[in-house]
Amino acid sequence: MSKNNIKDIEILYFIKSFLKKDFPRFMPKDFSSKIMKKINDQPRTTYFQFFTRLAIASSFAVVTLILVQVMTIDNYNYTNTTISKTKIKAPTYNTSNQQLDSKCKDHNNKKADLDDKKCE
Amino acid sequence: MNIEDDFTLIRQCLDGNTNSFEIIVKKYQLKIINLSYKYTKNYADAEEVAQQSFLRAFNSLDKFRFESQFSTWMHRITVNCALNYINSKEKMKEKETISIDSGHSSKQEDFGNMEIQIPAGVNAETPYNHYNMEELAGHTEKVYNSLPEELKLVIKLREIENMSYDEISLKTGMPIGTVRSRLHRAREILIDSLKDYLPDE
Known part of the structure; x- marks a missing residue:
């Protein structure tokens, strides 16, 4: 559309507003050009930018995955041998009981008739 | 202009033709500024x-x-x-009040954009780089009143009462072709009369 046509559209809409008595008291002369300037100054996402961002994001994801894998797998040591439970057969005894036993023996020797229940 | 035209312009914008948006802005700028003014009062x-908003x-x-x-x-x-x-x-404003109360007056530059308030009085001078719309409306009204009755009727039904060509044709008994040509003629006269007041930017 040519510049003249756009200007005609603008004037036509001015006329419509005037006839309907629905218009502001003041109107900036360069209102639409200011807006168009702002729109054209806005950064646009081109295909190149889009694919660059996609490549950066996917490479970052791959590196993160590799790092996570490396850091977690090293904590485990796998083996082919079967794990068998072994019973601990070391002799155990209650040392405090042993001491008590010996005391009781002495006690029995000296006072065999006293307090048998304690030594049982 | 009807709804389809807006839809076509929007589709063109979506296809990357940003210039179509300029037509949308030109179509709705007065309505939107007027609506905004109802809220801001400035x-x-x-x-x-x-x-x-745009x-x-x-x-x-x-x-x-x-x-x-x-x-x-919109x-x-x-x-x-x-x-x-x-x-x-x-x-x-609240922040400004708090800072003044606490003894730290805020810098004037922070509110620089609010300094350009246009006086609300009827006799206020038109600010630089602005159209005085009341003056333009007065001029348009004179030209409209000077139009021949048949053109005035068509433009009234179309632009003020938002009737379609068919409705105007039914109401006035004129063939659609005549409605179109009379409307075109009336618009042309009104647009030409305003062109001197609205020079190209």
């Missing part, structure tokens, strides 16, 4: 809100569903922008 702020509309054109009229959608965006603007301005 022309400098109304301009700011209107600019924000920018927001442009950036979210892909969300427009083509189910309602563009003007309705109206809603403007109201939201105006309310946000008023809220943020009130917050700034």
Whole structure:
């Protein structure tokens, strides 16, 4: 559309507003050009930018995955041998009981008739 | 211009033709500034809100569903922008009050954009780089009143009462072709009369 046509559209809409008595008291002369300037100054996402961002994001994801894998797998040591439970057969005894036993023996020797229940 | 025209312009914008949006801006700028003014009560702020509204509309054109009229959608965006603007301005005022109360007066530059308030008086001078719309409206009214009756009738039915060509044809008993040609002629006279007042930017 040519510049003249756009200007005609603008004037036509001015006329419509005037006839309907629905218009502001003041109107900036360069209102639409200011807006168009702002729109054209806005950064646009081109295909190149889009694919660059996609490549950066996917490479970052791959590196993160590799790092996570490396850091977690090293904590485990796998083996082919079967794990068998072994019973601990070391002799155990209650040392405090042993001491008590010996005391009781002495006690029995000296006072065999006293307090048998304690030594049982 | 009817709804289809807006839809075509929006589709063109979505296809990357940003210039189509300029036509949309030119079509709705007066309505949007006027609507913004109803909320802001200040022309400098109304301009700011209107600019924000158009920018927001442009950036979210892909969300427009083509189910309602563009003007309705635009109206809603403007109201939201105006309310946000008023809220943020009130917050700034509160901050200013607090800082003054606590002995730290804020710098004048922080509120520089609010300094350009246009006086609300009837006899206020037209600000630089602005159209005095009342003057233009007065001129248009004179030209409209001087139009031949048959042209005046057609333009009244079309532009004020928003009738379609068919409806005008039915109401006036004129063939659609005659309605079109008379409307074209009336518009041409009115547009030509305003061209001297609205020079190219």
